[in-house]
Each structure stands twice: as C-alpha cells, then as structure tokens.
Amino acid sequence: MSAADTLEPESAPVEAIARKDLTEALLYLDGVTVTFDGFRALNALSFTVDPGEMRAIIGPNGAGKTTMMDCITGKTRPDKGDVFFNGGTTDLTKLDETQIATLGIGRKFQKPTVFESHTVLDNLRLALKGQRGALANIFKRETAAEREKIDAIFETIKLSEHRHRMGGDLSHGQKQWLEIGMLLAQDPKLLLVDEPVAGMTDAETAQTAELLREINANGHSVVVVEHDMTFVRDLGVRVMCLHEGAVLAEGTLDQVSANERVIEVYLGR
C-alpha cells in the first residue's frame, strides 16, 4: 500500500443504498470507515445481506475483508458509518462481542481457533446455544435434547469418530470443520466465515462448499470470505469483490470475474 492510496479522497464506489433496504436487510453496512494509524482499512464500505442469503466475498490481501467482519462482530469499532442488524432494529456499533454473539451472529476466524485443550465434544458443548451465565453453568447438566443436537452436528461435520480427541490434536482441515460445527451449535442467524477452506485438499474443499450450502438451505444467512475461486464457484451465490476497503464489483461470479478492475487488482496477476 503506497501512501498515495491512503490519501485518496473519500469516494463512494457504490451508490448510497436506499433507506428502504435497511428495514429489509438482515445486515446493513453504510459508509463504514476504519482507520489504523492513518491507513484506511475500510473506506466507506456499504452493502447489505438479505435474510436467508449466502454471499461470497473475494478480494486481494489487505482489501479489508477480515476488518469488515471485525466491525460486524464488535471487535473493531468503525470510525464512521452504520452497521445494523435485523432490519435496522439493532445498531451493532453500540454492542460488544458477547452481545453480538448472543444476538445471533457467529464467526469463524481466518486462523482456525478451537479450544485446544478441550475434546472435540466439549468444544461443541461449549458452543451449543443455551445458558451463558457463569453461576448457572456451575450446576449445568447436559440434557437429552442437547446431546441429540450435538450428535446431529457430528453427523454434519463428520467428526464423530474424533469426538474424544483434543481440539489441538486435529489436523488443520478438521479444525476448520470443528469451528464450523461450533458455529452451527451456536445456531446463529448469520454466519461469518473467514477463509474456511485454507489448507484443505480439493475433496475437502468441495465438501465444505456442500456443507455451507446445506447450512444456508437450513435457513442461516452466510457471508463467506474466500480466495479459492473453485470453491466460490461451487457455492454458486452472489459475489462481491472488495478492494482497498470498498466494494469494487458485485454480481454473479461470472459478472464479477469479467469486470476489468477486478481482473486488474485481483484475478489478473
């Protein structure tokens, strides 16, 4: 990133979104700007995600994809702009990570983070939607319904035979799946999935696309960030390309990959 890039005047690359979208959108970002020591990681970023939608986000390294997720989940406060959830009813910039998670936004990190010294089973137990209070959890007992839910998740993420292994002992790809399983256990309305197939074999990648489509079909909205174009194609959803903290292009994968600017900054090299 050269200094000149950061000094560029603030431009809105995408037309300001009409207000009516706010009440219809599950997630609504408008003019979100984040600056790190003068460097603009997000530059008036605006987009919306509809209820039930799955969206893929691509873009070169440093485009601001992870920072965007940080803004949605309360890890980073935007300097400017709005982030609303649930048809504009909830202002996410006013809440912290825990409150946002409780609202129903789950997140898979770019670097897979599972609880390494807990078993795979305990990882899912910890993530399972339910009681979060410290005192109440001293006496918590697992119910039959909870056990069933966990078994169902094990079916989905295919880690059943690893349930008593330590999270830290799993392979990279297995950790990615476990983390997706933990997201499912949280049962969020919106899943933010950052680079889920990094370090996976082609077969695992295809399975992951399948898994995310299934999750989406079950009524969860999903935002996936990924560099793997085969995977993005497998998802078969609307694609958005970020560049220098703003939306460069949006549409089907074919439309986006035909865009000259996208080819220039991302695909072409």
Added chain:
Amino acid sequence: MSTLTPQPVLLGRSGLVFLGVVLGAAVLVPLLNLATSPDSALHVPTYVVSLLGKYLTYALLALSVDLIWGYVGILSLGHGAFFALGGYAMGMYLMRQIGPRGVYGDPVLPDFMVFLNWKELPWFWHGFDLFPFAALMVLLAPGILALVFGWFAFRSRVTGVYLSIITQAMTFALLLAFFRNDMGFGGNNGLTDFKDILGFNIQADGTRLVLFVLSALALALGYVLCRFLVRSHFGKVLIAIRDAETRVRFTGYRAENYKLVAFVVSAMLAGIAGALYVPQVGIINPGEFSPANSIEIIVWVAVGGRGTLIGAALGAVLVNYAKTYFTSGLLAPYWLFMLGGLFVAVTLFLPKGIVGTFYEWRDRRASATPADGGLPEPKPAE
C-alpha cells in the same frame, strides 16, 4: 483411536489417593501424637503437628492460586493479600478473646491500642468478639476485595503481565497500609499474644491437634470444591478462556464474569487458609502482605504442577518442608537463592511440574485420553 467415553467422575483415581492421604494424615498424625510415648520413634511432637498444620494451610493457599492460574490463566502475584486478610480477620477475633488478660489489662482494647493511647475501639473492630462474625469476615474481606479488584481489572480487559503487576501492586499497597499504626491493625507488630480460641487455650496440645485436623479437612473440602468447579461446564469455560479468550467472547460468554467468579472463590479459599494459619503460628503481621510471599506461592504451584490442583498442594508442602529444613541449618542465608534456582530449574526441566509430568507419563503409558486433568500440551497454532 480411542472412542471410550471418559468417565464423568468427580474425583478420579489420583483425586481419591490425594483425599486418602490428606484425610489419613488427619487421623494418623493426632493418633501418633496422643497414643505413642514421647520416647517412641513414631511419636509426633506437638510442635511438628502445628508445623504440618501450617503446611496444610499453605497447600490450601496454593490450591486457590492454581484455580485461577492453572485453569483461567490469571497469574496473580498478590494472592498473599487474600491469605493475610483472612488471617487478620481471625487475628482480630483472637485479640478480642484476650479481654482483660492483656499486659495493660484493658477489658476491651487490645494492648497496642492502649499503647497508642486510643480511648475506644475503632468501628471496624466491632463484632470481632463474636466468632461467627469473624468467620464471616474471613470470607468477606478477601472476597469483597477480589470482587472490586477483579470487577475493574477484568472489565477493562487487563490481562497477562499487566494484570500480574497490578495484583503485586495491590498486595504492596496493603503491606504499606497495614504497617501504619493509625490503620488500627497493630502496625509493624501485627496481632499476637493470643490466649484462646472458642474458649480453648490456643497453646494447649488438644487445641493444636484440632486445628491441624481442621486444616486437613479444609484442604480436602477445598480440593473437592475446586475439582467440582473445574470439571463443571463453568470450569470448561474457564479453561477455554485460558486458551482462547477472544473465541469465548465470540461464543457469547461474558469472559469477565467467569473470571470474576473464579477470582472471588479463589480469594475466599486463600482467606480460609489464612484464618487457619494464624492460630497455628500465633501471629499475623504485615509481612504476610509482602510481594515476595505471593511470588513464593507461584513457585510452589509451578513445582507441583500448574493446572493439576493436587500438584499445587504437593508443591506447597514440599517446598515449605525444604524451607523449614534449609532455613534452620548452615544453608539458611542461601534459601532465597535455592528457591529462585528451584523455580528456574522447574521452568526449564520440569515445565509441567511434578504431578503434571507424572500425568503425562501415565497418559503416554496408557496412550488413552487424559481423563484426569493436567494441562494438555499447548499446540502452537500454525
């Protein structure tokens, strides 16, 4: 590949062995004191009983530190303060029991207050003549300090070395405060010259035996409590916080509340340890707040094995036995060097401590899932 379900037992085999040893000592030591003649090789003299009782209170203190350091990752370098507060609460009760038997013969005021020319009892000394009130304060004084301190520290997300430093500052501030005569806690000299406890002569052999037995029971119960906590869902969240706090927050848990509960419970356990310590050693003074004391506790836990509970207790007893042994001989001036050397050696050669290393060896032999705790190897995240 192991798909055996780990048994959801509260104690596990090593836990049962540990309880067996502690409760066995609670029976055997008094027995060997009472039922053997002083000339017998098996005889345990009363001063040794009190010495062992002191070790047991240290073991409970170490357990309290392990609960937060081993399982939540909070390296408290100020836990001696909670121990000392519990000790002072007990000391205040014991002072009030002296009554008119003090040197100055004042029916209400402890000697040091008469010496300072005070005319009446400060407000915060009221109620300490009643044992139930003092016992409550043994829990509340450390508990409330931990609550207030933890509330601010955890809410502002102070972690790691910064947190350690402010815990150290906390105990140092209390050290300075308790040194002052006008604080009303006996200043430099602290509280001492106790006469009796619940009507029993504090010097009597029988009283000393009972205090020893109570210390053993407190350690056993403290262990069961900690073990129950760390194996509950609550405890699993604590371990998760230790390993990946951010992940815990994004999973919807208020990490700060979990830390706070653990910290307060830990402080109260330390307070109970202090309250049992004071009648057995016969004095409490501001030295108990000294930062070095709190650091010593960390060495005990590290030697025994952090995150194993049993190891913390074992480490406390072993290191303090060594301390008693070496500080009474020719090597006395070098004890602090030995302690430092021990810490360095354990960190380098036995990073999991005695019990942690044992668990690792046992698990490797069984090559099954570690069902009994111990810190699993932290895997470097790519």
